[in-house]
Amino acid sequence: MAQPLVKKDDDRDDEADYSPFLGIEKGAVLQEARVFNDPQLDPRRCSQVITKLLYLLNQGETFTKVEATEVFFAVTKLFQSKDIGLRRMVYVMIKELSPSADEVIIVTSSLMKDMTSKTDMYRANAIRVLCRITDGTLLTQIERYLKQAIVDKNPVVASAALVSGIHLLQTNPEIVKRWSNEVQEAVQSRAALVQFHALALLHQIRQNDRLAVNKLVSSLTKGSVRSPLAQCLLIRYTSQVIRESANTQAGDRPFYDFLEGCLRHKAEMVIFEAARAITELNGVTTRELTPAITVLQLFLSSSKPVLRFAAVRTLNKVAMTHPMAVTNCNIDMESLISDQNRSIATLAITTLLKTGNESSVDRLMKQITNFMSDIADEFKIVVVEAIRSLCLKFPLKHRSLMNFLSNILREEGGFDYKKAIVDSIVILIRDIPEAKETGLLHLCEFIEDCEFTYLSTQILHFLGIEGPKTSDPSKYIRYIYNRVHLENATVRAAAVSTLAKFGAMVDTLKPRIFVLLRRCLFDNDDEVRDRATLYLNTLGGDGAVVQTGEDVKEFLFGSLDIPLVNLENSLKNYEPSEESFDIYSVPREVKTQPLAEKKAPGKKPTGLGAPPAGPPSTVDAYEKLLFSIPEFANFGKLFKSSAPVELTEAETEYAVNVVKHIFDGHVVFQYNCTNTIPEQLLENVTVIVDASEAEEFAEVASKPLKSLPYDSPGQTFVAFEKPEGTPAIGKFSNMLRFIVKEVDPSTGEAEDDGVEDEYQLEELEVVAADYILKVGVSNFRNAWENMGADCERIDEYGLGPRESLAEAVNAVIDLLGMQPCEGTEVVPNNSRSHTCLLSGVYIGNVKVLVRLQFGLDGPKDVAMKLAVRSEDESVSDAIHEIVASG
Amino acid sequence: MLLAILVSNSAGNILLERFNGIPSEERLHWKTFMVKLGADNLKGARNEELFVASQKSVYIVYTVLGGVCIYIVGKDDYDELALTEVMFVITSSIKDACGKSPSERLFLDKYGKICLCLDEIVWQGILENTEKERIKRLIGLKPPNPTEI
Secondary structure, X not given: OOOOOOOOOOOOOOOOOOOOOOOOOHHHHHHHHHHHHOOOOOHHHHHHHHHHHHHHHHOOOOOOHHHHXXXXXXXXXXXXXXXXXXXXXXXXXXXXXXXXXXXXXHHHHHHHHHHOOOOHHHHHHHHHXXXXXXXXXXHHHHHHHHHHHHOOOOHHHHHHHHHHHHHHHHHOHHHHHOOHHHHHHHHOOOOHHHHHHHHHHHHHHHOOOHHHHHHHHHHHHHOOOOOHHHHHHHHHHHHHHHHHHOOOOOOOOOOHHHHHHHOOOOOHHHHHHHHHXXXXXXXXXXXXXXXXXXXXXXXXXXXXXXXXXXXXHHHHHHHHHOHXXXXXXXXXXXXXXXXXXXXXXXXXXXXHHHHOOHHHHHHHHHHHHHHHOOOXXXXXXXXXXXXXXXXXXXXXXXXXXXXXXXXXXXXXXXXXXXXXXHXXXXXXXXXXXXXXXXHHHHHHHHHHOOOOHHXXXXXXXXXXXXXXXXXXOHHHHHHHHHHHXXXXXXXXXXXXXXXXXXXXXXXHHHHHHHHHHHHHOOOOOHHHHHHHHHHHHXXXXXXXXXXXXXXXXXXXXXXXXXXXXXXXXXXXXXXXXXXXXXHHHOOOOOOOOOHHHHHOOOOOOOOOOOOOOOHHHHHHHHHHHHHOOHHHHHHOOEEEEOOOEEOOOOOOOEEEEEEEEEEOOEEEEEEEEEEOOXXXXXXXXXXXXXXXXXXXXXXXXXXXXXXXOEOOOEEEEEEEEOOOOOOOOEEEEEEEEEEEEEEOOOOOOEOOOOEEEEEEOOOEEEXXXXXXXXXXXXXXXXXXXXXXXXXXXXXXXXXXXXXXHHHHHHHHHHHHOOEEOOOXXXXXXXXXXXXXXXEEEEOOOEEEEEEEEEEEEOOOEEEEEEEEEEOOHHHHHHHHHHHHHO | OEEEEEEEEOOOOEEEEEEOOOOHHHHHHHHHHHHXXXXXXXXXXXXXXXXXXXXXXXXXXXXXEOOEEEEEEEEXXXXXXXXXXXXXXXXXXXXXXXXXXXXXXXXHHOHHHHHHHHHHHXXXXXXXXXXXXXXXXXXXXXXXXXXXX
């Protein structure tokens, strides 16, 4: 991309104010390149032409094949010149031109001559050029020289050969792997850069040999590494060894002392690398983390922006897993909010939001308000998401956080930013009941002046669901009806539906809603008029204050109990005829995500994307799915569905995971199966479950999957009966059984005959936590007081030696499967005692609150006091039983 | 991997670009992104003051040197601190080649020499030399001083 050069006034008078490349043209330069063919070479002139060619190439200009070949052949003539400066330029030029395989031969002999030259610098450069343009055959010819070069006493030659090796390893790994003895020798070199390059190459050669990498790290961590760059590499390789040995070795973490020692290195690069490696250790303890955090804290106040950025970026990551460990740095990070580098400021803010405590929220919000006006939308979205998490962590602070969100909603911003704010408000309304009314009013004010149709319609839909359930639904009507006057047809139609919902749900508002709906009958848009007509007729438009029938509500506003994808497919397949479309013909089975999506990282449910989103919608979908299967229809209300548990390892022939559905007297296992072999079709797929280690369970039904084609997931179910209302537990072994048929890849057709086959799956457990729903409370103390001490049960337990207090806390939370409240799942640094608050709903819809008090008894032994309050003393006892037997 | 080295003048016109491992169709996007980054942040910046940014999994370190702006993009091993090291080598070698912090004109005058320096510093995305004295000798095909090993 040749850009016109803009001339710039120069500060020196004696420099002419034109560019040496002014008006440069490729054609003219190629003409000039003929000077390379002169019998009497002028080295200075030739160097100038090469510079021009380099200028063109470095500006993104490309040469056609013919042009490149012509220049290449001309450049090779320059090997005749003995001028050193010109020879150096020739090396660069050949590399830049990257000649094709059939042209390379022209220079090979010249380069090989240079490679064996007595002049070290010719050797080094010739190696680099040859390796750049070489192919496998030529490489075998020069391999001997390269191996010698690796151990050459001139460091430039050795480095050239080693870096060549790093590049060649990508294309000719077998050849380069043969050099490992020489590379090993080079690792011991006294020249810092040679050691750095040799270490990089040696690791690449041996990276798949765990033992060899371990040995390499062991020897180098004891010896001296000469350059900071090599030391950084060593730290990285050491972390890899630690990661891989974590599961196999007991006791103290190997090489931790080395990493900790690097924190005192004189090079900042090494200190930072070691600090980052420590923070990324699996299951890092507070004791291990502390020295790393201390050096990162020092970097926060460095005068170098790069160090501040690196430190705050690392601390931001640490705050996700160990927020309390970072709190000591909060004061330093607060001063970074005004950093002129906005990336640093945003990272500081989001870290503070993760680590702040309840009392610092208000102060933090004040600082953020000033900051928000001068950052880009992409940074603002990150901040909004952090504020949402903070509000969910400290629900009592919803007022100030909601106000902040509402204020920034009124300011300028693009769609993504506004959507992030609206999504956050919606999530807060759903999760924090106290925030509902103020949140809805903020949304109402926003749609008065909202330029995005998508957001307006989504908010109107949400208002229709939540508004009628508030204490004074009438106050929302004005905002909604204003939309009918002021907006485009899409928003008007959404507003009509919302009005109708208020009419259907709030009987006292019905007559007034009908007046408004009747006005919509004269709208100039078909859809708006059609909706108004439909609602008026079905809701009883005569204006009488009568209760709307449940069936009408269900018909108008109930969610379709069929998956929308299936409905869409059926409608596409429907051919207009005398016979009307039958909605009951639409299949109800939910197809799980196809392979590609499943492997993608899970995206968090957002607020308005598909209301009602989040966990409730999953449960609803499961409930509908199970209800549509006759065998399970009489199991009653679904209490809980677990997250999918993988029963196969990644990338196996068949991928199977299971969802445990808990009913009062039954458990249904939903096996989601995916066939990953394109040449196979599976039929009559079932899971044979052996419940011999689950005595209280008896199999009552099984629903096979008729057909499981490639990459099109399907489900099979097995149901068990269990004693009603009790948290029966047990272990189940699973075997996938099916008929496999070969598929012709060219036609996609399966053979008629199949073979029965089986595939062993992992075991599955039903545990006590499956019988407890994670349901949080916004104010634990109030909830605890209100519950009263009538059914309280308190006892003490010794948890034995534990790695840390935090590990013990997490283990109990996982065992009970309850929702941690008010951020108490996080254990502060160095603390010797901790209180954790949990809440949940036990099977049979009994609310349970748990207060766990942990204390360190001796160096590692953890003792715990468990207080349980619930609405039923047998449930309080059951919780104690779970802990006692866990 | 060092994905790119870019030098522009203060108006944002590209003087030199070297990409490694970035497909040609994505290069324009990267150039636009970096020039915008410079336009947003480098105005009034001190000579050789380092700026840093990250975009997805890549890091960008950039600075102003006399009349030119230099941008380096890296990923994986070449994080913000490694890039700082590379930037230091590049700026000191350019100053060495030009005799001082270059104006745009001086940079273009010494273009050939600067290309040679970059060739010694970075080879297809891998850092090769870090000592300006050594680089100075290498571009003249002179061996490094035995004392600097």
